[in-house]
Amino acid sequence: MTHFNLAFAARMANVNASVIREILKVISRPDIISFAGGMPAQDLFPYAGLQAAAEAAFTTSDTALKALQYGPSEGYAPLREAIAEQLRAEGIPLDGNQILVTTGSQQGIMLIAHAFLDPGDEVVVADPTFLGALQAFGSFEAQLIPVPLDAEGMKLDALEQVLARHKPKFIYTVPTFQNPTGLALSDERKAHLYQIARNYGVPIIEDDPYGELYFGHERPRAIKSYDTSQGVMLLRTFSKVLAPGLRVAYAVVPDGVMEKILPLKQGNDLHTASFTQMMVAEYLRSGALEQHLVHLRDIYRRRRDLMLAAMDEHFPTWCEWTRPEGGLFIWVTLPETMAAEPLLEQAIREQKVAFIPGKAFFAKGGGENTFRLNFSNASEEQIIEGVRRLGAVMRASRPALAQN
Numbered sequence: 421m422t423h424f425n426l427a428f429a430a431r432m433a434n435v436n437a438s439v440i441r442e443i444l445k446v447i448s449r450p451d452i453i454s455f456a457g458g459m460p461a462q463d464l465f466p467y468a469g470l471q472a473a474a475e476a477a478f479t480t481s482d483t484a485l486k487a488l489q490y491g492p493s494e495g496y497a498p499l500r501e502a503i504a505e506q507l508r509a510e511g512i513p514l515d516g517n518q519i520l521v522t523t524g525s526q527q528g529i530m531l532i533a534h535a536f537l538d539p540g541d542e543v544v545v546a547d548p549t550f551l552g553a554l555q556a557f558g559s560f561e562a563q564l565i566p567v568p569l570d571a572e573g574m575k576l577d578a579l580e581q582v583l584a585r586h587k588p589k590f591i592y593t594v595p596t597f598q599n600p601t602g603l604a605l606s607d608e609r610k611a612h613l614y615q616i617a618r619n620y621g622v623p624i625i626e627d628d629p630y631g632e633l634y635f636g637h638e639r640p641r642a643i644k645s646y647d648t649s650q651g652v653m654l655l656r657t658f659s660k661v662l663a664p665g666l667r668v669a670y671a672v673v674p675d676g677v678m679e680k681i682l683p684l685k686q687g688n689d690l691h692t693a694s695f696t697q698m699m700v701a702e703y704l705r706s707g708a709l710e711q712h713l714v715h716l717r718d719i720y721r722r723r724r725d726l727m728l729a730a731m732d733e734h735f736p737t738w739c740e741w742t743r744p745e746g747g748l749f750i751w752v753t754l755p756e757t758m759a760a761e762p763l764l765e766q767a768i769r770e771q772k773v774a775f776i777p778g779k780a781f782f783a784k785g786g787g788e789n790t791f792r793l794n795f796s797n798a799s800e801e802q803i804i805e806g807v808r809r810l811g812a813v814m815r816a817s818r819p820a821l822a823q824n
């Protein structure tokens with residue numbers, strides 16, 4: 421027992437252990453088939469390419485020692501330039517000065533929250549949305565205003581109603597293959613969302629970790645590509661396209677925001693790790709990313725197809741699910757009277773299969789009858805067997821509806 425008085429700040433009342441991380445601890449047993457985590461497939465990390473990139477970071481005369489030294493808070497200049505070039509190719513005009521390399525996109529979310537949110541400030545979020553963002557905004561005591569989704573994502577008539585009545589600091593959105601639903605706004609809806617936000621003068625935080633993981637013919641546009649007046653702050657990460665352990669991501673922010681956020685980042689971690697930034701820069705320079713992405717999309721598409729086919733076969737007709745065109749997740753909605761949490765307990769106990777109940781992704785409660793399935797981080801055999809088992813648990817737990 422400590423004799424010291426550990427008096428937390430009042431705002432820490434909003435800070436609790438993540439439900440998801442707690443569940444992930446329980447289900448990390450090797451005998452459980454887990455569709456719970458949001459992790460990219462480890463066996464698909466480009467080990468050889470990243471190893472070569474690490475070698476290059478250590479041996480190139482320019483970077484050999486810099487890789488182990490403190491670096492600029494904005495990020496490693498060649499990496500920022502490579503990112504800027506990629507963004508310009510996508511039709512997003514900017515220069516390297518608007519790019520801040522961050523330690524994961526999670527840091528980008530946290531820095532923006534820190535810079536913009538006073539206690540009680542309003543933030544518009546999708547309902548459901550990414551849990552890590554809810555936690556970040558909650559830790560700065562924001563008032564979250566959830567906007568419902570339809571089959572594409574955030575409903576814009578509902579958003580307009582919110583903006584007509586509230587003065588949020590910003591709209592946080594994951595418009596492309598959202599976590600947790602897998603939904604994506606069409607180009608038209610993205611353009612329209614931008615116009616609405618612009619009309620009301622409310623900035624958009626566009627969190628886009630999944631845009632490169634598309635299963636169609638081309639990369640979906642970013643809302644940022646419609647932005648003619650620096651109203652969209654774009655967050656991207658190498659976590660899902662290369663490896664999350666690198667902790668390399670970036671934020672594209674207006675000049676005025678950069679001036680404020682940079683000192684915050686310095687107070688946070690001085691700068692993102694030099695070595696992994698150089699690895700990413702070397703990897704991009706090698707030209708290997710495009711081929712790697714083609715491979716990744718191919719495998720993830722196959723896993724999505726397999727999971728959907730198995731769900732069509734084994735899931736009862738009384739539940740519904742999304743059919744995502746990219747990303748890592750499928751979202752399931754049970755009948756309103758059926759809760760996902762007891763179903764998870766039963767699934768683990770009786771069938772050794774796991775998922776994430778959807779409740780945690782809702783800012784203001786609700787969603788007890790929803791859950792998220794991840795299809796990227798399970799083998800094809802596990803997907804087929806796990807979905808079969810899950811279907812069995814669902815039927816058994818709802819005998820009155822099981823015949824349908």
Ligand code: PMP
Pocket residue numbers: 458523524525526527550552594599627629656657658659664668669
């Ligand atoms: N945003 C979203 C929507 C995510 O799903 C994730 C990862 N699960 C992140 C941000 C954070 O990613 P990272 O910090 O690894 O870049």
